[in-house]
Amino acid sequence: MHRAPVNFEQKFGLFNEQWAPKVVAEMNDYQFKIVRLEGDFMWHEHEETDETFVVLEGTLRIDMPDGAVSVNTGEMFVVPKGVKHKPYAEREVKLLLIEPRGVLNTGHEGGERTAQNEQWI
């Protein structure tokens, strides 16, 4: 059994790259990933699943077709499955993502911004 709790700050201290989610824990077939975001991502959607964003530090704007939501430190937001969205962070934001194992950060869009999956830290 994995005995130690996951400390988010300690984990973030291990890397500086942005847009590269790292798995820190699993619950059944779901994964907890931490990631540093800054700037603009691409529009994408996840047809099969909701996606949870928990902001650990900073402010994340999530643009959606019918409006944007601003998620600050100590807040979370669930993007429903099938809803197109585009994350944006004016300054670097530290984020906890929760989603089923195997979900790609770019959804079905693919392309050069697709991150390597299943990278643990």
Place this chain on the structure above:
Amino acid sequence: MHRAPVNFEQKFGLFNEQWAPKVVAEMNDYQFKIVRLEGDFMWHEHEETDETFVVLEGTLRIDMPDGAVSVNTGEMFVVPKGVKHKPYAEREVKLLLIEPRGVLNTGHEGGERTAQNEQWI
């Protein structure tokens, strides 16, 4: 669509009772629940699912048959399915629980400490 992010502090400001989890969001068939814990709970297990504890404020000790883990502010721990555990908090702790919809706080033990399920806030 639910447009506003969930602000944990704002939600905790709406209740003071302990050991009474409140649902704040759902992701597919999983629920995010916030709860205030203080003191000792009962030994129980969840045979069908892992259970995730994210400590938002305070220190939670999770006793398990082969040892205890201490989870502090900004840390998370996943109790694997089938593992007996007993949460304990010397002082009040504010917690985010993540688990499938329908899971009871007392597992299969039942009894007077079983909380009402599906209570949203």
